[in-house]
Structures are given as C-alpha cells and as structure tokens.
Amino acid sequence: MSSSYYLISNxxxxxxxxxxxxxxxxxxxxxxxxxxxxxxGYKILSHPLSGNIAPSMRIFMTIILAQSPCEGHxxxxxxxxxxxxxxxxCKDQSLSSIKLDQKVLEDMQxxxxxxxxxxxxxxxxxSKQEVCLIDRGK
Amino acid sequence: MRLELHKVxxxxxxWGNTTKVEDKVLYINQEEISSLLSKDDRFxxxxxxxxxxxxxxxxxxxxxxIEPRCKIEGEGDVFPGFIGDVExxxxxxxxxxxxxxxxxxxxxIMGFQEGIIDMSGPGADYTPFxxxxxxxxxxxxxxxxxxxxxxxxxxVAGLKVAHFLATKAKDVSPDEVSLYELEEITKRSKExxxxxxxxxxYMLQSQGLLHDTYVYGVDAKKILPTLIHPNEVFDGAIxxxxxxxxCDKNSTYVHQNxxxxxxLYKRHGEEINFIGCIITNENVTLEDKKRNSSYTVKLARxxxxxxxxxxxxxxxxxxxxLIMNCKKAELAGIKTVLITDEYAGRDGASQSLADASPEAxxxxxxxxxxxxxxxxxxxxxxxxxxxxxxxxxxFSGSLKDDGSIEVELQAITGATNxxxxxxxxxxTR
Numbered sequence: 007m008s009s010s011y012y013l014i015s016n017x018x019x020x021x022x023x024x025x026x027x028x029x030x031x032x033x034x035x036x037x038x039x040x041x042x043x044x045x046x047g048y049k050i051l052s053h054p055l056s057g058n059i060a061p062s063m064r065i066f067m068t069i070i071l072a073q074s075p076c077e078g079h080x081x082x083x084x085x086x087x088x089x090x091x092x093x094x095x096c097k098d099q100s101l102s103s104i105k106l107d108q109k110v111l112e113d114m115q116x117x118x119x120x121x122x123x124x125x126x127x128x129x130x131x132x133s134k135q136e137v138c139l140i141d142r143g144k
Numbered sequence: 145m146r147l148e149l150h151k152v153x154x155x156x157x158x159w160g161n162t163t164k165v166e167d168k169v170l171y172i173n174q175e176e177i178s179s180l181l182s183k184d185d186r187f188x189x190x191x192x193x194x195x196x197x198x199x200x201x202x203x204x205x206x207x208x209x210i211e212p213r214c215k216i217e218g219e220g221d222v223f224p225g226f227i228g229d230v231e232x233x234x235x236x237x238x239x240x241x242x243x244x245x246x247x248x249x250x251x252x253i254m255g256f257q258e259g260i261i262d263m264s265g266p267g268a269d270y271t272p273f274x275x276x277x278x279x280x281x282x283x284x285x286x287x288x289x290x291x292x293x294x295x296x297x298x299x300v301a302g303l304k305v306a307h308f309l310a311t312k313a314k315d316v317s318p319d320e321v322s323l324y325e326l327e328e329i330t331k332r333s334k335e336x337x338x339x340x341x342x343x344x345x346y347m348l349q350s351q352g353l354l355h356d357t358y359v360y361g362v363d364a365k366k367i368l369p370t371l372i373h374p375n376e377v378f379d380g381a382i383x384x385x386x387x388x389x390x391c392d393k394n395s396t397y398v399h400q401n402x403x404x405x406x407x408l409y410k411r412h413g414e415e416i417n418f419i420g421c422i423i424t425n426e427n428v429t430l431e432d433k434k435r436n437s438s439y440t441v442k443l444a445r446x447x448x449x450x451x452x453x454x455x456x457x458x459x460x461x462x463x464x465x466l467i468m469n470c471k472k473a474e475l476a477g478i479k480t481v482l483i484t485d486e487y488a489g490r491d492g493a494s495q496s497l498a499d500a501s502p503e504a505x506x507x508x509x510x511x512x513x514x515x516x517x518x519x520x521x522x523x524x525x526x527x528x529x530x531x532x533x534x535x536x537x538x539f540s541g542s543l544k545d546d547g548s549i550e551v552e553l554q555a556i557t558g559a560t561n562x563x564x565x566x567x568x569x570x571x572t573r
Contacts, residue, residue: 122428
C-alpha cells in the first residue's frame with residue numbers, strides 16, 4: 007500500500023488494514039478525524055456517506071484520504087466542504103436508540119467494508135486478490 | 145423508435161390449477177412458480193404467497209417490486225441481460241404488461257431489513273404497491289450462500305417470475321394500448337424544433353451491495369454516462385439491484401413505469417421537444433462523481449438542450465452527484481429542475497440534503513422520509529416481521545407486542561420515491 011493514503015474508520019473489519027487510523031467512537035468522531043487530516047493537507051477520495059444508510063441508522067463509517075499532490079499543507083477546499091456538509095447533515099439526524107445484536111452489527115460492518123472495498127482496490131490500496139477474498143467473506 | 149404497450153388489466157389474483165389470465169383475474173399455480181425457481185440451487189426454498197389490495201396483510205422485508213411484462217413483437221425480450229438476450233436492443237415493437245399486478249420479492253439479505261408494504265390501513269396510503277395484486281416470493285437462501293450471490297439470486301428470481309406471468313397473457317386482448325414514439329433527434333420537424341429542447345438526466349444508484357442498478361445486465365457503477373431511449377426503460381433495460389432504503393430506492397416496477405418519462409412524453413410536441421434520457425451513476429469516489437457529472441453535462445450540451453429534469457436515487461452521497469449535475473448544467477446555460485426526497489428530521493426542520501448549491505433553484509420535493517407513522521397490526525404477515533426494529537427508519541421498540549409498528553416513513557416501500565411514483569402530492573396553482 008502506498009504511504010500517501012490513510013483510512014479513517016470505526017469499523018473493526020477495516021482496523022487491521024495498513025495505515026488505518028482506527029477511531030473508537032461514532033461516525034461523527036470519524037468525520038472529525040477526517041476533517042483534521044483535510045486541514046493538514048489531505049483530500050478525501052471517497053464520499054463519507056458511502057451508502058444509502060440513514061445517518062440515524064449508521065454505526066460504521068470508513069473514509070479514504072490521500073495526501074494532496076501540492077507541497078506544503080494546502081487545505082483541499084472541496085474535501086473540506088464535503089466533510090463539513092456531511093457533519094452538519096449527520097449532526098441533524100437524531101442518532102437511533104436502536105439496540106443491535108451482534109449479527110446485525112457484523113452485517114453493518116460487512117456492508118461498510120463492501121462499499122469501500124472497490125475504492126481501496128481502485129487506488130491500489132489493497133490488491134484485487136485481497137478484495138476477491140474479502141468479497142467472498144474469507 | 146416506436147413501442148406499443150399492450151396493457152392487460154388485472155383486477156384480482158387467485159390460486160389456480162394452472163397459471164393464466166382470465167376475465168381480468170390472474171390465476172397462480174404455486175407449483176409452476178416453484179418449479180420455475182427450483183433450478184436455482186442458491187435457494188433452500190421459495191414460498192409463494194398472494195396479497196390483494198384491502199387485505200389485512202403486511203409484507204416485510206421487501207427487496208424489489210416488478211411489473212409482469214414480456215415482448216410480443218420486436219427485438220429481444222424484457223429485462224435484457226437477465227431474461228432477454230443482449231443481441232439487439234429493446235424498446236421497439238409491442239410489449240405486454242399486466243397492469244394492476246406485481247411480483248414482490250422478500251428476503252433477509254442483510255441484518256437490517258427493508259421495507260414494508262401494508263395492503264390496508266394507514267401504511268397502505270403511503271405505498272403504491274398496496275394497490276397492486278401482488279405475487280409475493282419469500283426466499284430462504286442456502287445456508288452457505290455468500291451475500292452477493294444471494295442478492296443476485298433474489299433479483300433474477302423476481303424478473304423470471306414477472307416475465308413468466310406476462311407470457312401467460314399473450315393471447316388475451318389488451319384493455320388499453322399506449323403508444324410511445326420519439327422521432328430521431330436529428331430528423332425532427334420544424335414545429336418541434338421551435339419548442340424548448342428538454343432531456344432527462346436519470347441518476348442510477350451504484351455504490352455496491354444492495355445499492356446497485358443494472359443496465360442491460362451491466363452494473364451501472366461501471367458505465368460512463370450514456371444515452372438511453374425512454375422506450376428501452378419501459379422494456380426493463382434498467383433493473384434494481386435490491387435495496388437497503390425502501391422509501392427511495394427505485395424498484396424495477398418504478399423504472400418500468402417511470403412517471404418522469406411519461407410526463408415528458410405527454411408534453412412532447414405540445415410544450416417541449418423531448419430529446420431523450422441520459423443515464424448516469426452515483427459512485428462512491430469523488431473522482432467518479434466529478435468525471436460522471438462533467439460527462440453527463442457534456443452529453444446534454446452535445447444534444448443542445450435548453451433544459452434538463454434531474455432525478456436522484458437514494459440520499460447522502462448521491463446528493464453530491466445531484467448538486468454537481470445541477471451546478472455544471474446551469475453553468476453551461478442549461479436550466480435544471482431537480483427531483484429529490486428529503487431527510488429533514490421528524491419535525492421537518494433539519495437540513496434536507498447532504499449537499500446544496502445556489503444553482504439548485506428549482507427543486508421538486510417528493511416528501512420527507514423522517515416523519516413517524518403508526519402502522520396497526522395486520523392479520524397476516526408475509527415474510528419476517530421480527531426484523532422491523534432493524535430496518536432503516538425503525539428504532540428500538542418499533543415492533544409492539546400487539547404487532548403494530550411505529551417507524552419513520554422511510555421504512556415503507558416507495559413512500560418517497562424520487563421519480564415521483566408516489567401516492568401523495570401537493571400542488572400550488
């Protein structure tokens with residue numbers, strides 16, 4: 007994996023991937039951590055709301071960032087706008103009081119991983135072979 | 145391209161010794177349906193059930209809804225890439241549709257489940273599929289099946305049954321024939337040329353498992369924006385890859401009956417010159433969003449249109465695609481009208497979309513997905529109601545002891561459909 011990438015995630019299934027900044031917390035904590043990286047010169051490669059899961063139901067989030075090609079710490083305004091508007095949108099949605107059993111949590115982790123995996127593959131962060139294995143749940 | 149849609153009206157659905165259509169009644173032979181699907185070893189079993197309008201029946205969790213259709217004249221067959229071959233294209237000739245009937249697929253693909261169709265009561269008012277006579281397929285997958293394979297199996301099974309049912313009415317005289325014809329773009333009359341040129345930018349959800357759409361069998365996340373004839377859409381060229389968000393994932397039925405295309409056809413030659421449809425996708429990466437919105441607007445410019453209607457599918461990251469399409473079109477001098485739903489909180493006071501722009505100055509809302517609805521208990525549940533707590537829009541305690549449900553509107557299939565295929569509307573004159 008290239009050293010110019012970072013993954014920020016609160017999804018335990020993503021935790022073991024190299025250069026993953028694992029966040030113990032909610033999706034809002036993931037967004038804030040990603041915003042911090044954007045402020046120091048990273049841009050986001052994947053939209054934070056990767057699937058069609060209501061923020062009130064969303065437990066896991068993974069965001070991929072890449073170092074900006076420019077030298078120095080230029081803030082990528084487009085990335086910042088996306089992160090900020092996503093934060094506003096998610097803050098507005100009341101977080102669900104739902105109690106999820108382990109099986110459902112695992113499914114949600116799986117879905118978050120499935121939605122982000124093609125992006126990891128696209129940018130060469132994981133190999134196609136690894137994606138294939140993960141796709142098949144191995 | 146000219147398509148005749150032969151509509152055979154179905155007023156009732158009953159079990160029968162053979163599957164047939166007689167006197168506007170669709171008779172279903174359970175064994176015939178089961179045997180059609182028995183070759184697919186991805187299923188442990190498939191139960192077939194019937195649900196009629198007005199019955200005290202709840203169907204949950206719904207994955208897709210499909211209108212039974214088949215070709216009776218013309219190239220190929222409906223649902224090309226799945227049922228029909230991809231040699232040739234669809235959209236010409238004659239197609240038979242069983243209007244008033246639908247195939248509803250129901251299965252547990254993931255731990256959180258979508259969506260609800262109540263055939264009566266207050267929930268029925270919110271879904272168009274409480275008005276159709278439904279053949280419901282309830283899938284139980286083989287234990288070791290992988291989820292992508294299971295999703296594909298559900299998708300294909302629904303299409304197979306929908307096609308099969310329509311073929312049983314090939315000898316029945318249609319109750320109505322609708323004609324859809326658009327002249328070639330470069331060979332239109334001078335009268336038409338005087339009217340404003342309008343195209344339809346048709347956004348297709350394409351983010352991954354349960355967020356996908358297929359065009360001629362091709363995963364829409366792998367396409368560049370392209371042109372599609374509206375008649376091809378009526379012939380099932382666009383198929384839903386099942387859903388995680390019931391209220392605003394376009395089911396296959398809604399694609400087949402796209403009301404935006406219907407409305408554009410109605411105004412063609414009167415108020416507008418309907419140029420055609422540009423399909424585009426809603427991928428996860430910002431790079432794709434940028435590329436595909438630029439490419440979509442480039443196609444619109446090549447067509448020389450004055451205005452576009454843009455429909456979104458889903459919410460969240462597709463809001464970014466919607467706004468990019470809108471902004472780039474407006475900056476290119478093309479007027480836009482957007483159609484979307486809202487996630488504005490239970491009181492409607494919160495931010496509706498995850499993105500916005502001053503250029504989005506003509507927006508049609510199809511409704512807010514967050515308000516709470518109370519659904520009374522039903523006499524019969526088809527599917528698996530124990531999952532109601534874990535559908536989008538459900539919350540802890542959603543399913544009461546008496547079988548009633550308290551959920552956000554987004555749990556109801558088609559409640560805020562972003563093509564406008566909905567039951568409620570408000571109009572100002």
